[in-house]
Amino acid sequence: MFEELETVKKKCLGCQKCNLCQNRTNVVFSDGIPNNKLMLVGEAPGYWEDIKGKPFVGKAGQLLDKIFECVGLSREKDVYICNTIKCRPPENRNPLPEEKLACREYLDKQIEILKPKIIIICGNIALNSLLPEERGITRARGKWFDGPFGSKMIPIFHPSYLLRNDSREKGSPKWLTWQDIKEIRRVYDTL
Ligand code: SF4
Numbered sequence: 001m002f003e004e005l006e007t008v009k010k011k012c013l014g015c016q017k018c019n020l021c022q023n024r025t026n027v028v029f030s031d032g033i034p035n036n037k038l039m040l041v042g043e044a045p046g047y048w049e050d051i052k053g054k055p056f057v058g059k060a061g062q063l064l065d066k067i068f069e070c071v072g073l074s075r076e077k078d079v080y081i082c083n084t085i086k087c088r089p090p091e092n093r094n095p096l097p098e099e100k101l102a103c104r105e106y107l108d109k110q111i112e113i114l115k116p117k118i119i120i121i122c123g124n125i126a127l128n129s130l131l132p133e134e135r136g137i138t139r140a141r142g143k144w145f146d147g148p149f150g151s152k153m154i155p156i157f158h159p160s161y162l163l164r165n166d167s168r169e170k171g172s173p174k175w176l177t178w179q180d181i182k183e184i185r186r187v188y189d190t191l
Helices: 003-013 047-052 059-068 098-112 124-130 158-162 174-187
Strands: 040-041 079-084 117-123 152-156
Touching: 003 098, 040 098, 040 124, 047 059, 047 098, 059 158, 059 174, 079 098, 117 124, 117 174, 124 152, 152 174, 158 174
Parallel strands: 040 079, 040 117, 117 152
Antiparallel strands: none
């Protein structure tokens, strides 16, 4: 498993398949622990991810770590983390369709090699890539969908969205994410 992933990573680190290679500092391939239970797929690297070469660093990454910690999970021990797009789009704009298409082979390979039982789809861009028929994260979050290789996929809000919506009241994005992560933990415990 690890050797196959390393081969894909090596190819990805030298990738020039789309224009996003021109301004990147680092290719952001993955973080966390390769495993066959839990994968989180985000959208595309931002400023700090590009600098550090890791997905979900900075404030959004710290919040994601806290969300996992709340249910006793951690990226060091339990979760493999990657993005749909591996290089940072300029000014954090949404990735273009041709960029998504070019980069898709790397995400597909990560899923094919690890065959995670649960795939957390984090945010609208990842939702659009993995469940294009769904109409937005607000409607899709918290629901289970059939995914590739027998996996179950569940969309959640992106932590950067939660940072912009601070309320913890019942029904707020943070409150809903708390319900979602508890549900993920519940199913994780049945694996
Ligand atoms: S975004 Fe993906 S396809 Fe484009 S250059 Fe980077 S790794 Fe290659």
